[in-house]
Amino acid sequence: MAAVTLSGVARHAGVSLATASRVLNGSSRRPAEEIAERVRAAALELGYVPNAQAQALARSSTGLVGLVVHDISDPYFSSIARGVQHAARNYRRQVLLASTDPSEGAERDAVSAFASHRTDAIILAGSRRTTPDPELERELERYEANGGRVVTIGGSPRAGLTVPVGNADGAAALVAELVSRGIRRFAILAGPGELNTARDRAKGFTDALAEAGLEAAAVVESAFTREGGFDAAQRCWKEIAGERGVCMLAVNDVMAIGAIAGLRAVGVSVPEDALVTGFDDIPTLRDYFPALTTVRLPLEQLGEDAANLALDPDHPAPETIRGAVIIRQSAGAHA
Structure with missing residues (x-):
């Protein structure tokens, strides 16, 4: 069966090809409603499917x-x-x-x-x-x-x-809250230094530690992924010589999830032996144990x-999105 064309719709509706195009492709130049309705009815009867490229040209928008x-x-x-x-x-x-x-x-x-x-x-x-x-x-x-x-x-x-x-601000707020809870030993599981998000969060951690008169026991760079967190945590554990009670600050949640798995693989329990935190509060965290301490961003x-x-060209520029510190079991909070 031959494909239905715009020309066929125009003939069936008794209008010119240009008129049919203006109706079906969404041009701002529209004919009278009675004519437009006749064209739409003809298209429906014949089973015509509008061409997306033609619509884009007519509307100056692809949608x-x-x-x-x-x-x-x-x-x-x-x-x-x-x-x-x-x-x-x-x-x-x-x-x-x-x-x-x-x-x-x-x-x-x-x-x-x-x-x-x-x-x-x-x-x-x-x-x-x-x-x-x-x-x-x-x-x-x-x-x-x-x-x-x-x-x-x-x-x-x-x-x-x-x-x-506000990546740096969120990271700093997390450190300040942990310090207020008596935690004094920290390490940073940093992502790739060439990524702004990873760099800003790591800087927020280090600046807040300095403000509290502390410094990181170790800073370990790795991929911004679960696998990166797995590797970084194991390298960090070696670098701090298995010191118990150190809080490992991961620059995102998937790295933190990998870090907990990496520590578990070498017999280190969270939060009994080490503390771990993340950043983002991704939706899947509800399925993980121990529950992960993090900085919640409104991702949607x-x-x-x-x-x-x-x-929307008239939409006002949004204000900086701020994170909220969420303390859970991975940083020693009770369930």
Whole structure:
């Protein structure tokens, strides 16, 4: 059976091809409602499916927003994605997702693909690097020069729209609360130093320790992942020579989860032998034991704020998102 064409719909409705196109592709130049209804009825009767590219040309909008995350299996990013999708629905937009992992150039490739699909906006949810990728910056600048809007989450060295997150402040607040509870020995499970989020959180830890007259017994850099936390905790345990009661401050929750598993693998119990904390309060924490002490960020709100900023030119710039310290069993709190 031959595909139904726009020309066929126009003939069936008794209108010109241009009129049928204006009705079905969403042009701002609309004919009288009686004619428009006749065209829609003809399209429904014939089973015509509008062409998305033609609609985009007519509306100057594809109805798409691109979202770039580092790892969609990480609950941090999936929660943000849920917030983006929820807000995008209010603007009648669909979300295209790219999960880049740590692949070289993958983020740049994702931006290039979204630009070629003429998405209305691109949201970069992954941590920005301390030294920007010049090729990625050129892609983003080209995209913006052609009318696209770019929003970053968590702050960025690049100019433009951003949803700022108080990473250093949240880390400092966590240390201050732990110190107030009598904890005096700390180590830092830091993520990659080239990622702004990891760097800012680690700096928040060290600054707060210095303010309390303390310093970290060890600072161990590793990947910003569960596996990175697993490895970092075991290396840290060796570096502190198995000193009991040290609180290991991980720069995100998945690293903290890996750290607890890594310690358990060498016979170290949390919180009996060592304390561990995270950052983000990802939704899956409710399934872990011991319950993880962390800094709670409103992750879905981050996604919603980013989508609103990306899709509404009149939306005010959001204030810095602050975290809330949540003390649980992994830092010695009673169940």
